[in-house]
Amino acid sequence: MNGEPTQVAFAPHKTLLEVLREDLGLTGTKHGCELGECGTCTVLLDEIPVLSCLVLAQACDGRRVRTVEGMATGEGLHPLQETFADLGAAQCGYCTPGFLLTAEALLAAIPTPSRDQIREALAGNLCRCTGYLKIYEAVELAAARMRGEDAQPRPETIHGR
Amino acid sequence: MGDRPRDRRSDHDRPAGSPARRPGDLRVVGTAHRRIDAVGKVTGRTQYADDLALPRMLHAKLLRSPHAHARIAQVDVSRALALDGVHAVLTGADLPTPFGILPVSQDEHALCPDRVRFVGDPVAAVAATTEEIAAAAVDLIAVEYEPLSVVGDPAEAIAGDAPLIHDYGDAGNLHKLVNLEFGDVEEGFAAAHHVREDLYFYGGNTHLAMEQHASLAEWTPDGRLTLWSSTQTPHYVHRALARVLELPPGRIRVVATPNGGGFGGKSDPFNHEIVVAKLAMLTGRPVKIALTREEVFYCHRGRHPTLMWVKSGVARDGKLLGLHFRTLLDGGGYGSYGVASTYYTGALQTVTYQVERYKFEGARAFTNKPPCGPKRGHGTPQPRFALEVQMDKIATDLGLDPAELRLRHLVTADTITANWLRVGSMGLGACIAKVVDASGWRTRRGTLPYGRGLGLACSSYISGAGLPIYWNDMPHSGVQLKCDRGGGVTVFCGSTDIGQGSDGILATIVSEVLGVPLGEITVVSADTDLTPVDLGSYSSRVTLMSGNAAIQAAERARDIISQHAAEKLQVPAERLVFAEGRVFDAADPDVWLSFAEAVQGAEARTGTVGTVGSYTPPASPGRYRGAGVGPSPAYSYSAAVVEVEVDPDTGIIRVPKAWVAHDIGQCINPAMVMGQVEGSVYMGLGEALMEEMVYRENRGLVHKIPSMLEYKSPTTLEMCDVETHLVADPDPNGPFGAKEVGQGPLLPIPPAIANAVFDAVGVRVDEVPISPEKVLRALKDKARGGPGRTGPTAFPDIPWPEPIRVPTPWEGGDGKALKHDAAGRRGRAADQSAAALPRSGAASHPERQH
Numbered sequence A: 001m002n003g004e005p006t007q008v009a010f011a012p013h014k015t016l017l018e019v020l021r022e023d024l025g026l027t028g029t030k031h032g033c034e035l036g037e038c039g040t041c042t043v044l045l046d047e048i049p050v051l052s053c054l055v056l057a058q059a060c061d062g063r064r065v066r067t068v069e070g071m072a073t074g075e076g077l078h079p080l081q082e083t084f085a086d087l088g089a090a091q092c093g094y095c096t097p098g099f100l101l102t103a104e105a106l107l108a109a110i111p112t113p114s115r116d117q118i119r120e121a122l123a124g125n126l127c128r129c130t131g132y133l134k135i136y137e138a139v140e141l142a143a144a145r146m147r148g149e150d151a152q153p154r155p156e157t158i159h160g161r
Numbered sequence B: 001m002g003d004r005p006r007d008r009r010s011d012h013d014r015p016a017g018s019p020a021r022r023p024g025d026l027r028v029v030g031t032a033h034r035r036i037d038a039v040g041k042v043t044g045r046t047q048y049a050d051d052l053a054l055p056r057m058l059h060a061k062l063l064r065s066p067h068a069h070a071r072i073a074q075v076d077v078s079r080a081l082a083l084d085g086v087h088a089v090l091t092g093a094d095l096p097t098p099f100g101i102l103p104v105s106q107d108e109h110a111l112c113p114d115r116v117r118f119v120g121d122p123v124a125a126v127a128a129t130t131e132e133i134a135a136a137a138v139d140l141i142a143v144e145y146e147p148l149s150v151v152g153d154p155a156e157a158i159a160g161d162a163p164l165i166h167d168y169g170d171a172g173n174l175h176k177l178v179n180l181e182f183g184d185v186e187e188g189f190a191a192a193h194h195v196r197e198d199l200y201f202y203g204g205n206t207h208l209a210m211e212q213h214a215s216l217a218e219w220t221p222d223g224r225l226t227l228w229s230s231t232q233t234p235h236y237v238h239r240a241l242a243r244v245l246e247l248p249p250g251r252i253r254v255v256a257t258p259n260g261g262g263f264g265g266k267s268d269p270f271n272h273e274i275v276v277a278k279l280a281m282l283t284g285r286p287v288k289i290a291l292t293r294e295e296v297f298y299c300h301r302g303r304h305p306t307l308m309w310v311k312s313g314v315a316r317d318g319k320l321l322g323l324h325f326r327t328l329l330d331g332g333g334y335g336s337y338g339v340a341s342t343y344y345t346g347a348l349q350t351v352t353y354q355v356e357r358y359k360f361e362g363a364r365a366f367t368n369k370p371p372c373g374p375k376r377g378h379g380t381p382q383p384r385f386a387l388e389v390q391m392d393k394i395a396t397d398l399g400l401d402p403a404e405l406r407l408r409h410l411v412t413a414d415t416i417t418a419n420w421l422r423v424g425s426m427g428l429g430a431c432i433a434k435v436v437d438a439s440g441w442r443t444r445r446g447t448l449p450y451g452r453g454l455g456l457a458c459s460s461y462i463s464g465a466g467l468p469i470y471w472n473d474m475p476h477s478g479v480q481l482k483c484d485r486g487g488g489v490t491v492f493c494g495s496t497d498i499g500q501g502s503d504g505i506l507a508t509i510v511s512e513v514l515g516v517p518l519g520e521i522t523v524v525s526a527d528t529d530l531t532p533v534d535l536g537s538y539s540s541r542v543t544l545m546s547g548n549a550a551i552q553a554a555e556r557a558r559d560i561i562s563q564h565a566a567e568k569l570q571v572p573a574e575r576l577v578f579a580e581g582r583v584f585d586a587a588d589p590d591v592w593l594s595f596a597e598a599v600q601g602a603e604a605r606t607g608t609v610g611t612v613g614s615y616t617p618p619a620s621p622g623r624y625r626g627a628g629v630g631p632s633p634a635y636s637y638s639a640a641v642v643e644v645e646v647d648p649d650t651g652i653i654r655v656p657k658a659w660v661a662h663d664i665g666q667c668i669n670p671a672m673v674m675g676q677v678e679g680s681v682y683m684g685l686g687e688a689l690m691e692e693m694v695y696r697e698n699r700g701l702v703h704k705i706p707s708m709l710e711y712k713s714p715t716t717l718e719m720c721d722v723e724t725h726l727v728a729d730p731d732p733n734g735p736f737g738a739k740e741v742g743q744g745p746l747l748p749i750p751p752a753i754a755n756a757v758f759d760a761v762g763v764r765v766d767e768v769p770i771s772p773e774k775v776l777r778a779l780k781d782k783a784r785g786g787p788g789r790t791g792p793t794a795f796p797d798i799p800w801p802e803p804i805r806v807p808t809p810w811e812g813g814d815g816k817a818l819k820h821d822a823a824g825r826r827g828r829a830a831d832q833s834a835a836a837l838p839r840s841g842a843a844s845h846p847e848r849q850h
């Protein structure tokens, strides 16, 4: 669990989402439907994005689970967290953990994703606030910084024209 | 003054990069910066309502009606009560007092006592040790219903044999009827060069905030109740709880948790909020409820499906000499904000283009569906769609460029409209110019290949409603400010952050006035025990109203601190500048105190440094009955050009790009403004193309698609590119000139898309959503030689009341209605209602009409 061996006891029918939120107190993972429709509950299971509302917690025995709580390290925020915060890619913030983890998995696989690849990767996550554009821009900016570039937001991104 | 002792500091004491600041310069306001709650949100630390848990907490579930309309003959809860783990069961009899957001529509019960009015109407509630037990117990409650005939839409509602859904309203199932006349429209039509009549329909859609509503209640043995809830209006929830639970308000604390999106869907006091409070009181244990997504579809309060008839008469140059608007709203099962919604479908037609004479007739019908209420744009996207498509048709009829037509007839700044709205700053012309230039409108429109097109539309929205929801003459927003000895500042305000960033706005404004770094400002908001009242996050009121209150509080604190600092630094107070954590002499920036030192000195001198600020909107010049809806301290303006690609074989519309310009007055934080514009465009796109509440008529009006999969909303694959232009035309009533941005930019998108479809394939879809089937139907109609239109074809007969006639400003009116004689003819001007109100110039208010 976020890099630490974790033991937890729970009723066998519980989903990963429920165990994270109710039994482990990790409420950073949110839910928008609990039916696999919105992507809000996305976490990384062995570094692959999964909908935690559809995963039985029992099936995670011995596997690596990462949630938003595991993104920031002692040194600070993850680059994606920095850019989401700076560009306003998190408005109400409720969809944000799911987007962050999906984006993290994308950047692990494709360090220089095209806009279309970002769109594709995030197509299973709904956001009702942002219209997704600031999220794309935050992913692109974080990707550039993770490649070691000294990238800054474009002025029109944060100021308009 | 050079020989006075001065607190001069060497240059290297001075914080890096702090050039001298002139009074009046903006330092923080207008810069793009990270909002204060951003880190909480990106780290998963922000606690939304369902993230809260208390020891010994019980879980609640509601039993909801499977019938759209039925009498409750009997409720047997004995088997539920007997289930292990169940602690309490409630039915309607336990909460007999009705409630509702508007004082004129107190028509809801926390649990239906004797009648259900839509599928999903709550009938009983259970508190149990787990959610599973609560759900099982709900299934054990036996309810005997006597089904009543079901009213599916407004046409059925007004049919002679329709059962009455409520025992109040203006006429049968017509909850509200409005008839307002500003000048004689018939005269305008007679004088017109061109008259056209059209029908439009705007379908119902819902907020679909990602967070489902959730509430947690705690009752302590000292007789105090706390409710944490995902609500946009903690103050109104506070009032509803006191009323229904019969508790003194001083014993109730309502805390609005950060909302995971609202869009208007969390603006009513809700059944579940009252139910968990009552369950906590009964059991003595904390009780939480988290609605399922399906239940959120039943709570609804979304966009009213609205049928519209528009008659317009224009001069040869396109000037609107007469505009007659009729709206018929499908209200669903309860009042909610419906009276205000009805007025809003007629209120803002006049603030964009000059309208010489205006007549508005509006009606809202009760039907057996989830109640409709305020959704982003509250009551105005529907008429805006109709008006903007109508303008496009007029332009075509007259052979004018639609942009040119609009530019010619803009309402000018600082005027009063036909219906007595006072427009202050008005940046629509600049907005149109920006999107026209950026999109290549003049060269590309009408010249793109068949199947591709450009459409333009404009809009305006209020920056806060001029009147509160319940009549009172107190401020609409209050702020308290506490300056700490350590240099930090805490801002207390009742405003609710629903994702729009209102906490950040407060911090930014206080940072600007007091020069305290953002990181040293704490915002405590939306807590009825701790924060002064702010009416809530609706009507785009928060930046303007809480922002002005914050400025007042911060300036008062600055004055107190200045007195001390002026003495200490031996500098005239008016020369002091507060910036970058310091208080310094504008004339000699090397003479300064740190903000903390200045506070300490002021505290030593006058005691704790705390101030208050508040804001009351200016009175509106309109003084007729119904003038309460529409006035605002400032109006925002937007223009959009949208490009579409229409596949003539499938009718599928793709939107590659939208250009939008918004007159924001002044950005407080441009990064947040950009997000609001883009989010509005997104939501407008969804409404225009796909979002729709649909009910199964043949199965007793059950919601057809109460899930996120079936209720189509735009994903990343449907969202268009947006190029945003911000126009800054500061309004004297806005904080630093700021106006709203959360709702206005949604409004032009659906009509711009409809107009673009016409440009692309030459057909008119006068109906939202503009689904592929409707496009195909219009194309087929055109191929068969028809007009090439899909849309409504008739407007039912409504028993309109006698009009309230209000002479326009240019007819020499005074904002009051004419008095009617017995025959309904015009008589002497007389005040219909304002005389009864305590403040001169205060408009009458919809709630006061019954």
Ligand code: FES
Residues within 6 Å of the ligand: A030, A031, A032, A033, A034, A035, A036, A037, A038, A039, A040, A041, A042, A051, A052, A053, A054
């Ligand atoms: S909560 Fe899991 S997909 Fe919506």
Ligand code: FES
Residues within 6 Å of the ligand: A089, A090, A091, A092, A093, A094, A095, A096, A126, A127, A128, A129, A130, B210, B260, B261, B499
């Ligand atoms: S930020 Fe609110 S849903 Fe995405």
